[in-house]
Amino acid sequence: MSVTPEINAERLLKDLRHLAQIGAGADGAVHRIAGNDADMAARDWIDKTMRVAGLQSSYDATGNVFARRSATSGPWLLIGSHSDTVPAAGHLDGAYGVIAAMEVLRTLHEAGHPMADHVESVAWFDEEGVREGSQGGLTGSTALTRDPHAEDLFGYIELHVEQGPRMERAGLDLAPVTGIVGVRRYRVTACGQANHAGTTPFEMRQDAGRVASRVAAELRSICQEADPASVGNAGVIAFDPAAANVVPGAARVELEVRAGREEALDAIERALTDFLLLVAAEEECTAHIECTSAKPAAVFDERVLGVVEEVCRRHTDRCAPLLSYAGHDASVISTRIPTAMLFVPSTGGFSHSNREHTADEHLVLGARALLDAVVRTGEVLLPQVLSQQLVAA
Numbered sequence: 581m582s583v584t585p586e587i588n589a590e591r592l593l594k595d596l597r598h599l600a601q602i603g604a605g606a607d608g609a610v611h612r613i614a615g616n617d618a619d620m621a622a623r624d625w626i627d628k629t630m631r632v633a634g635l636q637s638s639y640d641a642t643g644n645v646f647a648r649r650s651a652t653s654g655p656w657l658l659i660g661s662h663s664d665t666v667p668a669a670g671h672l673d674g675a676y677g678v679i680a681a682m683e684v685l686r687t688l689h690e691a692g693h694p695m696a697d698h699v700e701s702v703a704w705f706d707e708e709g710v711r712e713g714s715q716g717g718l719t720g721s722t723a724l725t726r727d728p729h730a731e732d733l734f735g736y737i738e739l740h741v742e743q744g745p746r747m748e749r750a751g752l753d754l755a756p757v758t759g760i761v762g763v764r765r766y767r768v769t770a771c772g773q774a775n776h777a778g779t780t781p782f783e784m785r786q787d788a789g790r791v792a793s794r795v796a797a798e799l800r801s802i803c804q805e806a807d808p809a810s811v812g813n814a815g816v817i818a819f820d821p822a823a824a825n826v827v828p829g830a831a832r833v834e835l836e837v838r839a840g841r842e843e844a845l846d847a848i849e850r851a852l853t854d855f856l857l858l859v860a861a862e863e864e865c866t867a868h869i870e871c872t873s874a875k876p877a878a879v880f881d882e883r884v885l886g887v888v889e890e891v892c893r894r895h896t897d898r899c900a901p902l903l904s905y906a907g908h909d910a911s912v913i914s915t916r917i918p919t920a921m922l923f924v925p926s927t928g929g930f931s932h933s934n935r936e937h938t939a940d941e942h943l944v945l946g947a948r949a950l951l952d953a954v955v956r957t958g959e960v961l962l963p964q965v966l967s968q969q970l971v972a973a
């Protein structure tokens with residue numbers, strides 16, 4: 581076993597500050613929408629920085645920027661995140677994982693560590709999906725899952741800021757991420773009879789608005805009962821006609837549910853449907869629920885997650901596994917390559933905002949943990965992968 585080198589904390593923070601300026605407005609908010617001038621300038625800077633460090637850097641056809649040691653033949657452990665942002669973004673979402681990956685690869689390369697030949701860094705293209713014509717984001721990572729290059733990769737680790745308040749509230753420094761929630765959206769429609777809101781007694785109404793409202797109000801209990809770690813939201817509600825003196829004859833409510841396991845999402849869907857039919861019957865209306873979109877939950881690879889967890893615990897006692905409630909490139913990559921993630925806390929839980937912040941000590945700690953996780957994943961997984969390749973040859 582070779583000694584693990586130490587990352588250059590000063591360079592990490594300096595590079596983060598540099599990238600934060602590319603596409604920044606006067607208020608510090610970052611505007612690197614995938615493919616815009618600032619985003620391309622950032623990719624160019626990442627590419628040049630890795631070349632200057634003596635590494636081989638290249639763009640793929642989608643716009644992802646990969647870097648690794650030249651004259652290496654893999655297999656590689658991929659590390660990185662996305663360098664595009666939402667409009668008026670913070671400076672850490674995505675960027676932190678990219679810069680930390682660049683730092684880890686450069687550290688291993690400069691130290692001549694044997695794992696340097698088996699690491700590749702990536703800056704994904706269009707994770708956010710706000711670019712015109714984007715099919716919901718995760719563009720670069722989705723393209724990789726269909727690319728032959730995926731066969732050369734034996735793992736993927738993504739370091740990210742949490743983007744929520746859970747770690748700070750629990751006083752955590754690091755969190756191994758067990759998976760990413762699946763997201764299902766529903767359109768619930770109810771049909772009753774529009775009528776005079778004064779002359780129609782309560783017990784004679786067919787109030788479609790009440791069906792929609794009762795479902796919206798019950799969603800929280802339904803989620804908590806099926807899976808205490810799930811969340812739900814009723815984000816849109818509409819009555820027809822929308823008038824204070826008319827009992828709504830029709831109503832629509834749009835719901836979203838997030839949970840870490842498909843079984844939990846199934847249970848919530850069943851309970852939601854049962855409740856809707858019950859309420860519709862009580863209100864003498866008809867009702868219908870339709871799933872309008874479903875992103876599957878990602879459960880991360882036991883071995884890679886095991887390594888990440890072991891490394892996080894080595895660095896701090898204030899560490900506990902966490903589920904990601906936001907989407908990440910790691911969710912699509914995990915369908916093809918053994919994957920795990922780790923989080924550092926977000927001050928105040930702010931993200932997709934220029935209030936996004938993480939203490940320098942946490943930024944440095946996360947990058948250190950990433951480096952250790954990379955070295956340890958190499959020790960655990962690489963011998964198996966290499967011996968399988970030998971057998972296959």
Ligand SMILES: [Zn+2]
Nearest residue numbers: 662673674707
């Ligand atoms: Zn992100």
